[in-house]
Amino acid sequence: MREITYAQAGLEAIQEEMRRDPKVFYMCTDAIPPLAKEFGTERMRATPIAESTMTGMAIGAAGSGYRPICDWRQVTFCFVAMDQIVNQAAKITYMFGGQQKFPILYRAGVGGGGRLAAQHSQSPYSMFMNMSGLKIILPSTPRDLKGLLKSAIRDNNPVISFEGNRLLQTKGAVPDAEADELIPLGKAEVKREGNDITVVALAWAVHEALAAAEMLAKEGISVEVIDPRTIAPLDAETIKASVMKTGRLLVADEAGPVCGASAEIATLVSEDPATFRKLKAPVKRVCALFVPIPYSPGLEDHVFPNRTKIADGIRAVMAA
Amino acid sequence: MREITYAQAGLEAIQEEMRRDPKVFYMCTDAIPPLAKEFGTERMRATPIAESTMTGMAIGAAGSGYRPICDWRQVTFCFVAMDQIVNQAAKITYMFGGQQKFPILYRAGVGGGGRLAAQHSQSPYSMFMNMSGLKIILPSTPRDLKGLLKSAIRDNNPVISFEGNRLLQTKGAVPDAEADELIPLGKAEVKREGNDITVVALAWAVHEALAAAEMLAKEGISVEVIDPRTIAPLDAETIKASVMKTGRLLVADEAGPVCGASAEIATLVSEDPATFRKLKAPVKRVCALFVPIPYSPGLEDHVFPNRTKIADGIRAVMAA
Amino acid sequence: MPLGPNTLREMLHTMQTIRRFEERASADYHAGKIYGVVHCYIGEEAIAVGVCGALRDGDQIISTHRGHGHCIAKGADLDRMMAELYGRRDGYCKGKGGSMHIADFEKGMLGANGIVAGGISIVTGAALAAKLDGKGGVAVSFFGDGASAAGPIHECMNIAAAWKLPIIYVCENNQYAAQTPASTTIARQGEIVHRAAGYGIPGVAIDGNDIFAVHAAAEEAVARARAGEGPTLIEARTYRWRAHTERAGQPDYRPKDEIEGWKSPDRDPIARLVAHLKRDGHLTDAEFEAMDRQVLDAIERSCAFAEKSPFPAPDDALDDVFAA
Amino acid sequence: MPLGPNTLREMLHTMQTIRRFEERASADYHAGKIYGVVHCYIGEEAIAVGVCGALRDGDQIISTHRGHGHCIAKGADLDRMMAELYGRRDGYCKGKGGSMHIADFEKGMLGANGIVAGGISIVTGAALAAKLDGKGGVAVSFFGDGASAAGPIHECMNIAAAWKLPIIYVCENNQYAAQTPASTTIARQGEIVHRAAGYGIPGVAIDGNDIFAVHAAAEEAVARARAGEGPTLIEARTYRWRAHTERAGQPDYRPKDEIEGWKSPDRDPIARLVAHLKRDGHLTDAEFEAMDRQVLDAIERSCAFAEKSPFPAPDDALDDVFAA
Numbered sequence A, B: 001m002r003e004i005t006y007a008q009a010g011l012e013a014i015q016e017e018m019r020r021d022p023k024v025f026y027m028c029t030d031a032i033p034p035l036a037k038e039f040g041t042e043r044m045r046a047t048p049i050a051e052s053t054m055t056g057m058a059i060g061a062a063g064s065g066y067r068p069i070c071d072w073r074q075v076t077f078c079f080v081a082m083d084q085i086v087n088q089a090a091k092i093t094y095m096f097g098g099q100q101k102f103p104i105l106y107r108a109g110v111g112g113g114g115r116l117a118a119q120h121s122q123s124p125y126s127m128f129m130n131m132s133g134l135k136i137i138l139p140s141t142p143r144d145l146k147g148l149l150k151s152a153i154r155d156n157n158p159v160i161s162f163e164g165n166r167l168l169q170t171k172g173a174v175p176d177a178e179a180d181e182l183i184p185l186g187k188a189e190v191k192r193e194g195n196d197i198t199v200v201a202l203a204w205a206v207h208e209a210l211a212a213a214e215m216l217a218k219e220g221i222s223v224e225v226i227d228p229r230t231i232a233p234l235d236a237e238t239i240k241a242s243v244m245k246t247g248r249l250l251v252a253d254e255a256g257p258v259c260g261a262s263a264e265i266a267t268l269v270s271e272d273p274a275t276f277r278k279l280k281a282p283v284k285r286v287c288a289l290f291v292p293i294p295y296s297p298g299l300e301d302h303v304f305p306n307r308t309k310i311a312d313g314i315r316a317v318m319a320a
Numbered sequence C, D: 001m002p003l004g005p006n007t008l009r010e011m012l013h014t015m016q017t018i019r020r021f022e023e024r025a026s027a028d029y030h031a032g033k034i035y036g037v038v039h040c041y042i043g044e045e046a047i048a049v050g051v052c053g054a055l056r057d058g059d060q061i062i063s064t065h066r067g068h069g070h071c072i073a074k075g076a077d078l079d080r081m082m083a084e085l086y087g088r089r090d091g092y093c094k095g096k097g098g099s100m101h102i103a104d105f106e107k108g109m110l111g112a113n114g115i116v117a118g119g120i121s122i123v124t125g126a127a128l129a130a131k132l133d134g135k136g137g138v139a140v141s142f143f144g145d146g147a148s149a150a151g152p153i154h155e156c157m158n159i160a161a162a163w164k165l166p167i168i169y170v171c172e173n174n175q176y177a178a179q180t181p182a183s184t185t186i187a188r189q190g191e192i193v194h195r196a197a198g199y200g201i202p203g204v205a206i207d208g209n210d211i212f213a214v215h216a217a218a219e220e221a222v223a224r225a226r227a228g229e230g231p232t233l234i235e236a237r238t239y240r241w242r243a244h245t246e247r248a249g250q251p252d253y254r255p256k257d258e259i260e261g262w263k264s265p266d267r268d269p270i271a272r273l274v275a276h277l278k279r280d281g282h283l284t285d286a287e288f289e290a291m292d293r294q295v296l297d298a299i300e301r302s303c304a305f306a307e308k309s310p311f312p313a314p315d316d317a318l319d320d321v322f323a324a
């Protein structure tokens, strides 16, 4: 298989789906050059800086038979559109009794590491998980991104794709266009098998967790790394099955801990009598410190988790 | 002590603080008649329907020496202001290195039960807990509301007061103006002592949990009911101390479970080695079903938790 | 195109249907058969009917929290509307939406909306779809004077003007947002039409209680939109007869004589149309009474339909979160 | 009030400081001493300097993502600015903010802002505070042509007009939002001044590269605001010389000759002011060179100051989330 970047994989997914289905079109505050070139300005629409309106227009276009893609660029910018997300997109299918379908893909970059300070380094996915009515993907590899985006575009509901800013230039094997690989929404992947502890990791943290697992293998600790890939709905079964085997859970996430995806995953395991009874140690979250993200490199690095902190966390759980 | 309603207690807090401090003023899309009467239209400002602007203006006025109160009315309406909340109010103190204080009180109604359907029946407090930089109160009684609002107005940071729609007409004892009672932010209250199980309940659910506790007392189950009152920062100590005693935890909340305050509270207990070791049973959330809130009474009632469901949940934990 | 007597009688019928429907909805609300909140459109009927009268099938509209009038004017079914208000299974939203969320996508009615200004961008997206379809479809966004203070109408007028979208923005200026007079919160003493200039689109202020004025302005705007010339802003001046919502004990701070003045026959949009038709010999008192009886019968039938429809089963609450 | 030669030389000094500061910031960014993102204001200096020249101490401004020019024009300290860019403890934000978040509340500079249109309502709140204070204070909101498409400017112009707030909305129309030309996304071919009519406030379009025009428009708007007559919208037409951001490998899709044209001496705001002063005999080449050396020295000192300031300790990340 070819190796391509995460950014390229995302672009290919869009291109293939736009070729396949003329109802798919794309909105973003700047045109994406290869899309503008191939599909013209009618289907690659550069919009004014009005994310609220883009987000709402996507709903109206979807309700009128189109399959719009609305690219917020950074999750930060979608907060001006939050009414359209929370009060409209997430609820419209339900409020109207299912009389219409709203196939929409929203895309947004998440995560820090770019020395961009508090506003531009956010990972607030759990705010979106908190409400029902949205499907949410959070892919960690080029292959997952491409396959999940393709599924998301074909889904008949609003789907948000949160894409890790730190991952854009990472490379990985991706099947080519002929394969038309769809990765189903709602299916986690065991990214590494192990027996001593389950690490559920999200997006960029998947790679850090895998690195930590590698380090710990040398210490004789066998780490299972699970990547939910879709965070709404969460694949609780795969996570729980792993914990039934390992009896230990750590969640690694670049987002802050409070009411995070990490809290949800931890609770899934501690509220299920079966997994609870298997727990040999307290659950643990290795997340960002609970502060806005600071600019200066030393500060920013201090705030975010990384492979070392994940490894320390794993050791702590093993020792508890 | 006098008995007054929750709504009246809220009003008194505002009136007393506006009398005390001329820098306090109030913005809302409709004037609140007693405030308009007493303080005039300069300090009780009826605004256009532009919650985003109200929210931002509060930040600017606070940074210029005022102590604005910005009443969103229903939490639903503040989603149009989410950029100002997430990207500005919550981060401004930090981003600017603490060079200025931003004393702001935001108020919003939360909760369902009014047959108002999905948009007007929301309890999304955990979305706000997810980010650092905000203090958040969620009072369940008239006394707590009044005392916490007064503290919030005197705090030098953005504070959100989420006020239960179902509680507005409930009555309770409240000290009068001379007492000038301040209830400190960040302190939970044990609303009922018990030994067998800790129920952490939020807002309206506090009353339902107390009713459930009463029922279960007759079955010989001794329930401790804790009301965090402030949900950011959460008083983890009081909750954990209770679980150290009871060894069981149930969280009752009108909000949905996913990435909720309930998940956070459950995780606090299952990730702390001390409380984890004391747990005799899995933690449990009794929350709204994970759907948008429907209109028709039978549907709405089915979706929300209540004393019966809480009591059932407690029995299940006791039996686990 | 001047309106012929048949068309005018149909319009009158629709206006009267809106009024009677809401009189009943409000009575049934206070009787406890309808829940939550009901916002009545009574007094403003000429706007919905005049504008929708300029549309054809396949055109799309979006409404506000005050949505019954727009639904009825766009041809929604009274039975399913009333069943929704009653919270029943056969309602437009299977009892999930209630008054603030009635929609009929088949009729091109994209929904009432509980959020002030919340629908404007959605219907602007429908206008984009119409443009992409290239079949001459047109969209209409109804919104209030209160909504004119919020960002969406401006974002949308800008994008619709820049992209020449086939859409008409119809501001129903009833001079109040809940209790707050537009004159205190909206620049230019509450006049909204001037906003059009900022986007280089036509802006028309009309008497919203004059069905002829409304219809003429709408026809012109629709023709423009169909011709690919872009959006128009129409400000229709009007007044709501009833309190902001039907909630019991809800005060109404508007001056009593102001309210009464707007109810007078020379300002009531229905009385004005009746008088016009009578003056021209196209309607008699008896005919109007018969029409009203017809209307009342239809509404009575819708209530019977609603009563007969079962409440949804509790577990139905779990359906429709996602489409298949 | 016509600008005297001393004032003009001071303004020139400030404009040159902005330009040299950013040349250095961009060099140090590419050298890896400054992190994240830097948006340069070069080519637009006359706007910040002309507007701030019409203000007095205690007046307040808010900036955008392109904030250095506004900071310097409002009197911010170069040392603390540069230290912030370098991520150091003595920076304005103790290294927590960086280029997009420099603020100096003591000087009335309420901050740069990473969110397009994010600051407009904040500074409108400062204008409300000024009005409540009753001391004649004035506020200024700088924003871009891109920001004109977003809701906040409209919500704020409406409320400021309705409440007669002492504020000036200054649109820096450099004709692009990142890569997107205003002519494709902003109605009226990208002209923003027309929006003022919607709110019944004065709207003035000026050559933003002409310090005299900018200053005159600002003086008039400030006088109006101080007199309690409410807001003004100023559209200052200008151009940015550099790419949208300093990111390496960032393409710039604007036509090359367009960019070069705006750099010509008859359009460069600094060259134009220099020429004017020279023509009137108020500046010689040698004097300007001396001024430039002074400016470069000050910037050199700011870099030295920044270099000497320590990086914050990792645990400092936990401070300043809340004020005491």
Ligand SMILES: Cc1ncc(C[n+]2csc(CCOP(=O)(O)OP(=O)(O)O)c2C)c(N)n1
Binding pocket: B029, B049, B051, B077, B080, C065, C066, C114, C115, C116, C117, C143, C144, C145, C146, C147, C148, C172, C174, C175, C176, C177, C178, C244
């Ligand atoms: C964003 C938002 N803010 C506040 C409300 C509460 N609210 C409901 S209707 C209304 C007044 C709307 O006024 P207008 O737009 O003039 O419509 P009208 O009711 O007069 O028809 C308000 C403030 C809301 N629904 N949405």
Ligand SMILES: Cc1ncc(C[n+]2csc(CCOP(=O)(O)OP(=O)(O)O)c2C)c(N)n1
Binding pocket: A029, A049, A051, A077, A080, D065, D066, D114, D115, D116, D117, D143, D144, D145, D146, D147, D148, D174, D175, D176, D177, D178, D244
């Ligand atoms: C709400 C929001 N959307 C998108 C962005 C990304 N962004 C940063 S600057 C910019 C262009 C701004 O254009 P303009 O307002 O004209 O200011 P200029 O950069 O030209 O000075 C964009 C789209 C943002 N920061 N905020």
Ligand SMILES: [Mg+2]
Binding pocket: C144, C145, C146, C172, C173, C174, C175, C176, C177, C178
């Ligand atoms: Mg109104």
Ligand SMILES: [Mg+2]
Binding pocket: D144, D145, D146, D172, D173, D174, D175, D176, D177, D178
């Ligand atoms: Mg620009």
